Structure formats: C-alpha cells, structure tokens
Amino acid sequence: MPIRSASSLPPSALGAMPAQSDFYRTLFDDAYDGLLLYDEQGRLVDCNQTALRMLGTTRPMLLTSGLMAFAMPPADERQDHWLSELMLREAVLLTARTGERFSKWWHGRRTDHVMIDGWVTLHRIQLPVGLRVQLTLRDVTKGRRRHEASEQRQQADRTQQQLRDVLSRTDLSYVLVNREGIIQDVNDFFLDFTEYSRAELIGKNYFDLFPPASDQELSRQAFLQNIKEESVADACEFPLLTKLGQTRLVHWHVEFARDFDQNVTGAFFVGRDHTDRLVAARALTDNRNRLQDFLDNAHDLIQNLSIDNRFLFVNKAWKEKLGYTDDDLTQLTLNEVVHPYYKAKLLYQLRNLYKGEKVNKLETVFLTKTGKPVHLIGSISCSWQDNEPVSTRAILHDITDRIKAERLQKVYYSIANLAISSKDLNSLYGAIHRELSKIIETNNFYIALCDDARTTLQFAYFVDQNSQGSRGMGARPFSTGVSEYIIQTGRPQFLLKQELHDLIADGTITAFGLMPEVMLCSPLSIGERIIGVIAVQDYHKADAYATTDIEILHFISNQVALAIERKRNEEMINKQNARLNAIFESGSHLMWSVDMHSRLTSFNRNYAAYFLRRNGVYPALNVNLWQADMAMMDEEAHDIFQENYKKAFQGLAQRFEVRLRDARGQDTWREIYLNPIYLDDGSFEEISGMAHDITATKSSQLELAAQEEKFRAIFESFQDIYYRTDDQGIITIVSPSVYDVLGYKPEEVLGKRIVDYYVNPIDRDRLLLEVSTVGALRNFEAALRHKDGHAVPLLINARAVSGAMSGTEGIARDITELNQIQEDLRGLKMKRRPLCMLKPSSWPT
Incomplete structure (x- = not known):
C-alpha cells in the first residue's frame, strides 16, 4: 500500500510552529542529510530541501509519490535493502508505535536517471504538532563505490597471485604489462626462465628487454596498435631473449587486462617454451622435407590437426582439391572446412579418438573454398604425449566421383520409374526436376519439346528464379533460340555468357528473355530422334556449374527423354482407351x-x-x-x-x-x-x-426368300419368255422357257446383246422407238432366230424400265402354232372360195 501525504495537513507540518521557530526550519531544510517526516498513520507530511536536491524532484511530487517511487531494485535483493513501499510503511508504523529504530540500504534513481545509493534510518521524534517518524536519507554513493572498488581490487590482487602460482606450477610463464608495455607483474617461472630477478623487470618496458633487436620496434608498434584497436590474436609464437642472450621460442596466449569499468589497462601473456621443439624440428628438417615431398606427391588428402582443430599441416593434394592457400591455412579451422551436415558426426568421432577409442573408418564431407562438397573416406589416428592427445593425423581419399556416380545411377533409375509412378505429364516434369536437383543445381530449369516436323517448340516445364513457382511457358514457333540451336545441332552445350553473345552476334541464335551467366543444355534424344531439350542456367555465377555437369545432364537426358515419351504414349493410350471404351x-x-x-x-x-x-x-x-x-x-x-x-x-x-x-x-x-x-x-x-x-x-430376308421361291416357281413354270435388258440392250434376266421356245439355255443368252437374236434387227429398232415414245407397246410381232437357225415368230409386250437398272423388259409368246392355224384357216378359206362362186342350182343335191 503506498504511503500518501495527508490532505488535511498543511504543506509543512513545521509551518504551524510559532514564528520564532523559523530558525529551526532553516536548520531542517539545510541539513546535510535528506529528512522526511511521517505521521502516526504512516503518511509523508514533510521533507527538507536536501531531500529534494538529492532526488532531483519537487516537494509536491515527493509528498505525493513517496520515497519508494524513486527506488530501483538492487543487484541482489538482500534483507539489508528497502525493497518495497509496503516494507517501508510497515517499518514506519512500527517505529511510530514502539519507537524501534530501523536502518537499511536504499538504491534509487534521480529524475535525471542518475543512480544514487543511500543509507536510510527511521526514528521517532516528538514535535509540538505531535508524534512524528523521521526518515534520514544519507547519500553514500561515492563512499560505497570506493569501498566496493577497494574490495574488488583486493580480490583481483588475490586472484592474480593465485594465477601466478598456478601457472608457475604448470611450467607456464606469466607477464602482465600496462598499455605502454611496462611490466606490472611476472610469475616465478618466468623469472627462472629468463634468469632475471623481479626487481630487474617490474617497471621496465617489455619490448626493451625481450624481443630481438631487429624486432623490438616492430613488436612495440604492433602491441600499441592492438591496444588501441582492442583486438589481438588469442595465440601467437615469437622469440624471446633471456638475460644471458639465449633465444627461446615461446608460444603465447594473450588477453587484455581491464579495470572494473571494462576499460583496457594493458595485457597479460601466458606462454609455454617451445624451444626444445624448435631444436627438434630443425634436426628433423631434412627428414621433413623428404616427407613433405612424399606427401605432396600423394594423391590422397593428408592433414595434421592440433587438439583445438587447427591445421598444422596439409599436403599439396589437400590444398589443390579444396582450393585453399598457405595463407588461408593460418586462420583456418576444421569447423570451417567440414560440411555443416557432417560436422556433428566428425566432432563426435574426434572426441572418441581423444578418449583413446579407435575410429576404424572416417567418412565425411569437406567444402572447397568456393563451397562445393568433396566426399572423403579414410583413416584417422591420434598422437599422444604424456598420456594427453596433442594432434590427429588423417589420410583421406576423394570419393566424390564415386558418390556422384552412385547418385547419378540412383537418379537415372528413379527417372526410369517416374513414367510409371507419375499420374500425368506435369507430375512427371516436377518429379524429374526434383530428382535432377539431387546431383546438380536446378534453380533455373526447363524442358522444351518440339513436334516431329519442328514447327512448334512447347515449353512443357519452366522454373526460373525470376518467376514464382513452376509453370509452362506455352508454345512458340520453331525459330532460332538456344533451344532450337541445341535441337538442330543434336549436341550438348556448356555455354557461358560471352559465348551466347558471340552466337547472337554472328546470327546463329536469337536472344529470348534474360541472358544467363552460364547455361547447360542437352538434347532429349530417343535413338536418332530428338524430341526436345533439357536445360539449367544461372543468372549470377558463371562458376555455378563444372564442366562435368554437362556430362551428367547429357547422361540423364536420354532417360528423361524415354520417361517423357513413355508418359506421352501412356496418356495417348489412355485417351485412345477412353475413346475405345466409349465406343465399346x-x-x-x-x-x-x-x-x-x-x-x-x-x-x-x-x-x-x-x-x-x-x-x-x-x-x-x-x-x-x-x-x-x-x-x-x-x-x-x-x-x-x-x-x-x-x-x-x-x-x-x-x-x-x-x-x-x-x-x-x-x-x-x-x-x-x-x-x-x-x-x-x-x-x-x-x-x-x-x-x-x-x-x-x-x-x-426369310420372308423375301419365301417370296422369291414362290416367284421362282412361277417364273420357272412360265411358258412365255420373260426377259430384261439394260440400257445397252444386254440381256440381264431371262426365263427358263427360252429353251423351249428358242432352244437356248438361259446361261447361253445372259450377257449377250438381244439384237443379235433378231432375224430382222430393224424390228428391234422399231420396238425401242415405240417404247421410248409411248413407254410401252403391246402385240408387237417379231421373228427371233432359233438355236437351230430357223426363225421363230414371237408376239412381244414390252415396257421401259426406270431406276438404277434402266432398259426394257417384256414377255414374248411363241405364235408359231397360232400362225400355222391362221395359215390353215387361210388355206381352207381359199379352198372354199371356188365353191362359193357356183350358182346354187348347180350345187349337188
């Protein structure tokens, strides 16, 4: 509950005193400490000017908000701090009731954000206006900071002494210098090592004593520059001269020394003497040179790592394969070379190796300087000294080509199966894109197909960094673009931007769209037939692809062409099956x-x-x-x-x-x-x-057959001749009775000209004229020749036949007997005529 001022009281409780008390009021306002008065209910009723200056506020603001409104949480909430408004109020009320005094630290912030530390005490006083609790706030900011700094310096000195002793026991040198290089402290091991006494070194400039004369000024300037820039290599190795002039090689670890405000006050060096190692190294120089020559001529990648994963040595094959120089190796660590995906596994194997466990086979992936992966397999071993691991040696064989071949083969088989597993052509194109991205970069990728006549180029699948998602670009007439150039030449091409410009300049190709930095294209071939082109490209990096990538693309393109052709045939078959099923x-x-x-x-x-x-x-x-x-x-x-x-x-x-x-x-x-x-x-x-x-x-048909059978029975029993001719006068139908009348079998006259059977062909012409004029004729007499050669008189009724088979049809009746009877009648009539000419009286009686 906040402590509030009493609204019923005047602005100053002391203001109610008699006029002679102004002197005491002045003493109250000008007191060295800040004073705050609380009534018996815990309400803040007055404060002096010192408290207002100390907090940087006004009387109304302080009386309204209270002291704890300016409080800040301390670094550690100990019980000797005023922590909350409630804690202060309870203490005020308790002091008012019992007179018990309280003293605690108070940590706050002025209105101008300046931090302030204070010592707050509570005690009860009796005034003419009644009982009051006086809060005394003493500013101890400077004194407390000085006290804390003193404690921290004492602690730092103790820590520094302990560090010197520990380093001396571990045969490590320790030197502390200020910003100018003046020696502030050294440990006993360094004194023994350099053969100086402490009095000879403390207060002397390090760079006047220890670097060789030729390196003194250079070393001094480098140190001063590092101090100025506050940057220094955490480890370095340089020579040091002892008091007797001996040169020792020391491997130093350097850190900045800082005060409690984190300002750089100098630097301290912790080093180990590597002179004996240097002597041994010189003794082995010849052997090392011979070994170096042997290792540099090896095809495998050979490396030597320190325990902190820095490269101590790599052979020529290692540098050539990964593209690093000797300058790069000085700052390079294993973490920067190994592929992020394989880093955890490799570091785990190294930890096991440092524990003494064997690593039978090391298989990992390094990255070249340009970021390309190199797959490696080999062996690794650890060097030990005093039962401690000091370095690792690894001999690694490059299996990148083998891995690529395995992946390429896998992708090849996968694409072969895509024609079966993909539901349609669009799914097939997307799946081909995904499979191909496993072996080469395919951020910009397309498949273009042409018809057999090469009149149209269809961009069936197109993915480009300059467009969102995958899509088909539609079709364009077969022209002189890069795709058409690949289809016409039938050869895969690795084209850089300059080569594309050259082809455009000589009119070989025409530019469509943005010009890539590099482009790989391969024809899609099925035997001798080219169905399209597959291409990848990059708009930013000319080295995005290696020359071997075009071989990979060309190798895959044949299987891609087969998969596309199979899927197209399958879709064609499905459509055909749908049509056939509809028909079915x-x-x-x-x-x-x-x-x-x-x-x-x-x-x-x-x-x-x-x-x-x-x-x-x-x-x-x-x-x-x-x-x-x-x-x-x-x-x-x-x-x-x-x-x-x-x-x-x-x-x-x-x-x-x-x-x-x-x-x-x-x-x-x-x-x-x-x-x-x-x-x-x-x-x-x-x-x-x-x-x-x-x-x-x-x-x-059955009914017609019955009718035909009935007609045939009548037709065959017909005594007169029924016949039909076409428009050329060829006999097409004739009844069997032609045999009885003219002595011909039907098959003998069918297909023959009817005029050939007339005794007098003029009769046939007269018949045709009559039929064509009237349409029919009746009782037309004509003589036809019998097979034996004699004439047979016939009486013909005929009519014209219209339709597909135009011509004439008719019935011819043999009137030989009728003519004979008529002849007989005429003969008899002639015989009777003389008798008729006799008179009746002369007739016999």
Missing part, C-alpha cells in the same frame, strides 16, 4: 473377347445384359464360354460357334449368322464377327467378338 459401351452391339483357352477376358454392358437374358446369370471374367454359354445352346448353334471359333483361333477372321434362343424361349438372330487381336509382332493371344441383332432384317 455405346450403341447396341455386343462386344467381348476371349483368350486362347476360350476364357472371357472382357465384355461390354450389352453383352452382360444379353448373357443374363440367355443364361439367367451375369458373366464373369475368366469364365469358360464353351462351358458357361455355348453349352446352353441348341446343337445347331453350338456347332456353328464351335466351328467358327476354331477357325478364328487359327488366325482367320470369321463372319456368320446364327439363331439363338434366350431363357424365355424367344428366338433372335445375331450377326457375329470373330477377329484375332494381333500384336505388333504378328502374333495374337485373344479373339475379339462383336454381334448385333439382325432379327428384324433376318425375318425380312
């Missing part, structure tokens, strides 16, 4: 197929419905038709089917008509076609069947 299921035809064992392999709905009507059940695939359907037929239909199926199984197409009876006893006629289904190699494994209902047609 439409119309009224029954369609089915059987294998060489007479088992049903397919059928349409019409066949299923008819099978149900005939046999009472639905058909099923692989059912034997001879047992399920033909066995239910009558003997005649069964024999017809069996005979025609046998011929169809021999490869002969069959067409036949058969009468079938369904389960209800109704007869239907079917016209049936059986055809072998030939494969590309000329063989066949199935027979297709198709039948349609010809019951109505067959009924008409």
Whole structure:
C-alpha cells in the first residue's frame, strides 16, 4: 500500500510552529542529510530541501509519490535493502508505535536517471504538532563505490597471485604489462626462465628487454596498435631473449587486462617454451622435407590437426582439391572446412579418438573454398604425449566421383520409374526436376519439346528464379533460340555468357528473355530422334556449374527423354482407351473377347445384359464360354460357334449368322464377327467378338426368300419368255422357257446383246422407238432366230424400265402354232372360195 501525504495537513507540518521557530526550519531544510517526516498513520507530511536536491524532484511530487517511487531494485535483493513501499510503511508504523529504530540500504534513481545509493534510518521524534517518524536519507554513493572498488581490487590482487602460482606450477610463464608495455607483474617461472630477478623487470618496458633487436620496434608498434584497436590474436609464437642472450621460442596466449569499468589497462601473456621443439624440428628438417615431398606427391588428402582443430599441416593434394592457400591455412579451422551436415558426426568421432577409442573408418564431407562438397573416406589416428592427445593425423581419399556416380545411377533409375509412378505429364516434369536437383543445381530449369516436323517448340516445364513457382511457358514457333540451336545441332552445350553473345552476334541464335551467366543444355534424344531439350542456367555465377555437369545432364537426358515419351504414349493410350471404351459401351452391339483357352477376358454392358437374358446369370471374367454359354445352346448353334471359333483361333477372321434362343424361349438372330487381336509382332493371344441383332432384317430376308421361291416357281413354270435388258440392250434376266421356245439355255443368252437374236434387227429398232415414245407397246410381232437357225415368230409386250437398272423388259409368246392355224384357216378359206362362186342350182343335191 503506498504511503500518501495527508490532505488535511498543511504543506509543512513545521509551518504551524510559532514564528520564532523559523530558525529551526532553516536548520531542517539545510541539513546535510535528506529528512522526511511521517505521521502516526504512516503518511509523508514533510521533507527538507536536501531531500529534494538529492532526488532531483519537487516537494509536491515527493509528498505525493513517496520515497519508494524513486527506488530501483538492487543487484541482489538482500534483507539489508528497502525493497518495497509496503516494507517501508510497515517499518514506519512500527517505529511510530514502539519507537524501534530501523536502518537499511536504499538504491534509487534521480529524475535525471542518475543512480544514487543511500543509507536510510527511521526514528521517532516528538514535535509540538505531535508524534512524528523521521526518515534520514544519507547519500553514500561515492563512499560505497570506493569501498566496493577497494574490495574488488583486493580480490583481483588475490586472484592474480593465485594465477601466478598456478601457472608457475604448470611450467607456464606469466607477464602482465600496462598499455605502454611496462611490466606490472611476472610469475616465478618466468623469472627462472629468463634468469632475471623481479626487481630487474617490474617497471621496465617489455619490448626493451625481450624481443630481438631487429624486432623490438616492430613488436612495440604492433602491441600499441592492438591496444588501441582492442583486438589481438588469442595465440601467437615469437622469440624471446633471456638475460644471458639465449633465444627461446615461446608460444603465447594473450588477453587484455581491464579495470572494473571494462576499460583496457594493458595485457597479460601466458606462454609455454617451445624451444626444445624448435631444436627438434630443425634436426628433423631434412627428414621433413623428404616427407613433405612424399606427401605432396600423394594423391590422397593428408592433414595434421592440433587438439583445438587447427591445421598444422596439409599436403599439396589437400590444398589443390579444396582450393585453399598457405595463407588461408593460418586462420583456418576444421569447423570451417567440414560440411555443416557432417560436422556433428566428425566432432563426435574426434572426441572418441581423444578418449583413446579407435575410429576404424572416417567418412565425411569437406567444402572447397568456393563451397562445393568433396566426399572423403579414410583413416584417422591420434598422437599422444604424456598420456594427453596433442594432434590427429588423417589420410583421406576423394570419393566424390564415386558418390556422384552412385547418385547419378540412383537418379537415372528413379527417372526410369517416374513414367510409371507419375499420374500425368506435369507430375512427371516436377518429379524429374526434383530428382535432377539431387546431383546438380536446378534453380533455373526447363524442358522444351518440339513436334516431329519442328514447327512448334512447347515449353512443357519452366522454373526460373525470376518467376514464382513452376509453370509452362506455352508454345512458340520453331525459330532460332538456344533451344532450337541445341535441337538442330543434336549436341550438348556448356555455354557461358560471352559465348551466347558471340552466337547472337554472328546470327546463329536469337536472344529470348534474360541472358544467363552460364547455361547447360542437352538434347532429349530417343535413338536418332530428338524430341526436345533439357536445360539449367544461372543468372549470377558463371562458376555455378563444372564442366562435368554437362556430362551428367547429357547422361540423364536420354532417360528423361524415354520417361517423357513413355508418359506421352501412356496418356495417348489412355485417351485412345477412353475413346475405345466409349465406343465399346455405346450403341447396341455386343462386344467381348476371349483368350486362347476360350476364357472371357472382357465384355461390354450389352453383352452382360444379353448373357443374363440367355443364361439367367451375369458373366464373369475368366469364365469358360464353351462351358458357361455355348453349352446352353441348341446343337445347331453350338456347332456353328464351335466351328467358327476354331477357325478364328487359327488366325482367320470369321463372319456368320446364327439363331439363338434366350431363357424365355424367344428366338433372335445375331450377326457375329470373330477377329484375332494381333500384336505388333504378328502374333495374337485373344479373339475379339462383336454381334448385333439382325432379327428384324433376318425375318425380312426369310420372308423375301419365301417370296422369291414362290416367284421362282412361277417364273420357272412360265411358258412365255420373260426377259430384261439394260440400257445397252444386254440381256440381264431371262426365263427358263427360252429353251423351249428358242432352244437356248438361259446361261447361253445372259450377257449377250438381244439384237443379235433378231432375224430382222430393224424390228428391234422399231420396238425401242415405240417404247421410248409411248413407254410401252403391246402385240408387237417379231421373228427371233432359233438355236437351230430357223426363225421363230414371237408376239412381244414390252415396257421401259426406270431406276438404277434402266432398259426394257417384256414377255414374248411363241405364235408359231397360232400362225400355222391362221395359215390353215387361210388355206381352207381359199379352198372354199371356188365353191362359193357356183350358182346354187348347180350345187349337188
């Protein structure tokens, strides 16, 4: 609960005193400490000017908000701090009641954000206006900071002494210098090492004593520059001269010395003497040179790492393969070389190696200076000294080509299977893009296809960094772009930007779109036929691809072309199947197929419905038709089917008509076609069947046949000659009675000119004239020649025939007997004429 001022009191409780108390008021306001007065209810009722100056506030603001409004949480919330408004209020009330005094630290912030530390005490006083609790706030900021700094310096001195002792016991040198290089402290080991006494070194400039004369000024300037820039290498190695002039090689670790405000006050050096190692190294120089020559001529990558994963040595093959120089190696660590994906595994293996465990096989991936991965496999071992690991040696073999070949083979097989697993061409293109991205960069990738006539170029799949997502660019006329150039030449191309400009300049190609820095293109070939082009490109880096990548792209392109062709054929077949299925299921035809064992392999709905009507059940695939359907037929239909199926199984197409009876006893006629289904190699494994209902047609045919039989009976019993000729006068129909009349069999005169049988051809012309004029004639007499050569008089009735077979038809009757009778009658009449001329009286009686 906040401590509030009493609104019923005057601004100053002391202001109610008599006028003679102004002197005491002045003493109150000018007191050295800040004073705050609280009444018995814990309300802040007055404060002096010192408190206002100390907090940088005004009287109304302080009386309204209270002291704790300026408080800040201390670094550690100990019980000797005023922590909250509630804590202060409870203490004020307790002091007012009992007179008990309280003293605690107070940490706050002025209105101008300056931090202040204070010592706050509470005690009860009696004033003329009543009982009050006086809070005394003493500013101890400077004193407390000085006290803390003193404690911290003492602690730092103790820590520094302990560090000197520890380093001396571990044979490490310790030197502390200020910003100018003046020696402030050294440990005993360094004194023994350099043969100086402490008095000879403290206060002397390090760079006047220890660096060789030729390096003194250079070392001094480098140190001063590092101090100024506050940057220094954490480890370095340089020579040091002892008091007796001996040169020692020391490996130093350097850190800045700082005060409590983190200002750099100098630097301290911790070093180990490597002189003995240097002597040994010089003794082994010749051997090392010979070893270096041997290692540099090795094809494997050889490296030597320190325990902190810095490169102590790498051979020539290592540098050439990864692209680093000797200058790079001085700052390079293993963490910067190993691929991030393999880093955790490699560091885990190194930790196990440092524990004494064996690492049988090391398999990892390094990155070249340009960021390209190099797959490595080999062995690694650890060097030990005093039972401590000091370095590792590794001999690594580059298996990048093998890994690429394995991935390439895997991608090759994957693409081969994509034609089966992809649901459509667009899915196939996307899957090809994903598979290809596993072996080369495909941020900009497209597939373009051309027709066989090379009139159109279709961009079936197109992914580009300058466009969002994957899409097809549509088609364009086959012209002179890069894609058309690849298709026409039939060769894969690795094209840099300058080469593209050269091709454009000489008119070989035309530029479409943005110009890439590098472009890899390969034709999509199936045998000798090119169906399109596959390409990758990069708009920013000319070294995005290696020359081997074009070989990879070309190798994959053949399988891509096959996959695309298969998928296109599959979609074409599916469309064709859809059309055939529509045909198969439409119309009224029954369609089915059987294998060489007479088992049903397919059928349409019409066949299923008819099978149900005939046999009472639905058909099923692989059912034997001879047992399920033909066995239910009558003997005649069964024999017809069996005979025609046998011929169809021999490869002969069959067409036949058969009468079938369904389960209800109704007869239907079917016209049936059986055809072998030939494969590309000329063989066949199935027979297709198709039948349609010809019951109505067959009924008409049977009725017509009956009528024709009746007509033929009449025709053949006809005594007169019936004939028909075409418009050329060729006899097309003649009745059998021509034999009885003219002595010719019908087949002897059919196809002959009728005029050739006239005794007088003029009669034929007269007949045709009459028919063409009137349309018909009756009782036309003409003589036709008998086969024996004599003339046969005929009486002809004829008419014109119109339609597809124009000509004449007629009936010719033999009037030989009629003429004979007429002759006989005329002879008899002539004999009777003389008698008629006699008088009646002369007739005999």
